[in-house]
Amino acid sequence: MNQETGMTEQALTRVALYTFAQHTNRRVAEFRWQPGQAVSLTILDPEWGALAQDFYDNGVPVGAERVPPEAGPDFMRALLQRFRMSYYKFVDESG
Structure with missing residues (x-):
């Protein structure tokens, strides 16, 4: 087991959905996940x-x-894949 990989790979804990419709950059939803x-x-x-x-x-x-929310970190990663959407974007805000 490589503990170094786990330390350098930050878990996605917060992903926000933004819309760019009507020439605005507006946050419209937020997904949160914590281990357990x-x-x-x-x-x-x-x-x-x-x-x-x-x-x-x-x-x-x-x-x-389809990756369900019950999949936890896999669901959060799936949100960040490239989608062909003109008016939306998912953003990692785990910081």
Whole structure:
């Protein structure tokens, strides 16, 4: 087991969804995860946060599969894959 890898690879604990519609950079939802806990979702804008709710309810599409929020860190990583979306972007805010 390589402990060094675990130390250098930071866990994703917070991923935010932003919309760029209407020429604004607006935060519309936030996913949070901590080891030993379930992923949580906070919707900040019900209209523009619907995409985040869909991913939380149905999983994040990855190829022909969907990664559910129960997958914890895998779900958080799946949010950061490149999506072909004009008005949205997921951002790692784990800091």
